[in-house]
Amino acid sequence: MHLARRLELLGSHRDVPPSVADGLHDARRQALDAANKLRTVARDLRPPALDELGLVPALSSLAVDESTSVENTTINLSVHGDVVRLSPDLELAAFRIVQESVRNALRHAHARYVRVDVNFSPDELHLVTTDDGRGFREAVDSSHPAPQEISSMGIVGMRERARLMNGVLRIRSTPGVGTRVEATLPLVLAHDATAFGEASQRA
Numbered sequence: 459m460h461l462a463r464r465l466e467l468l469g470s471h472r473d474v475p476p477s478v479a480d481g482l483h484d485a486r487r488q489a490l491d492a493a494n495k496l497r498t499v500a501r502d503l504r505p506p507a508l509d510e511l512g513l514v515p516a517l518s519s520l521a522v523d524e525s526t527s528v529e530n531t532t533i534n535l536s537v538h539g540d541v542v543r544l545s546p547d548l549e550l551a552a553f554r555i556v557q558e559s560v561r562n563a564l565r566h567a568h569a570r571y572v573r574v575d576v577n578f579s580p581d582e583l584h585l586v587t588t589d590d591g592r593g594f595r596e597a598v599d600s601s602h603p604a605p606q607e608i609s610s611m612g613i614v615g616m617r618e619r620a621r622l623m624n625g626v627l628r629i630r631s632t633p634g635v636g637t638r639v640e641a642t643l644p645l646v647l648a649h650d651a652t653a654f655g656e657a658s659q660r661a
């Protein structure tokens with residue numbers, strides 16, 4: 459039985475003095491908090507939808523979740539090409555890059571419209587997030603981060619994830635107009651990743 463439920467039953471027992479019942483009540487709340495935090499941490503490590511359903515459904519639910527967190531911003535996801543399951547590493551990198559770019563658009567840009575384009579081409583996965591928000595000054599396509607990039611890890615993290623997948627991340631932002639974050643990642647299919655994994659285990 460769930461710990462919180464056991465604590466609740468103990469606390470409601472008629473032989474339990476009120477002070478002990480209060481303590482059990484607090485303990486029950488803490489158990490529920492801990493369970494919730496654990497669920498969030500587990501989901502943040504790797505969103506379950508990613509493994510179960512793949513990148514596109516995971517991005518659809520991200521778009522829904524993120525747009526309910528703000529008012530007056532529309533998030534539009536548009537998928538092009540033949541959707542295929544990708545290697546777990548690539549799916550996670552792609553998901554995290556889109557997640558961060560969308561969160562940045564919602565948190566910093568005050569955009570009215572955020573658009574995510576996902577394009578599956580035979581060789582590449584192409585992810586583009588555009589917003590019509592306030593924009594910012596950044597180091598365009600430079601390997602040197604702009605000052606505001608250094609203080610925070612979001613953009614640095616997106617670049618690093620793209621690099622680890624042998625891809626590139628480009629940001630173009632125009633103050634007053636909006637921002638475009640574009641990741642181009644070489645396609646690694648799910649079954650190629652398995653074959654590679656098995657081959658490297660045998661080696």
Ligand SMILES: Nc1ncnc2c1ncn2[C@@H]1O[C@H](COP(=O)(O)OP(=O)(O)O)[C@@H](O)[C@H]1O
Pocket residue numbers: 562563565566567589591592593594606607610611612613614637
């Ligand atoms: N889409 C955007 N529109 C406007 N400003 C942005 C956008 N994305 C990033 N920025 C600016 O770049 C900074 C760095 O972003 P990031 O590295 O993700 O860190 P954080 O989100 O933690 O501040 C932000 O603080 C913000 O000033």
Ligand SMILES: [Mg+2]
Pocket residue numbers: 558561562612613
């Ligand atoms: Mg950020």
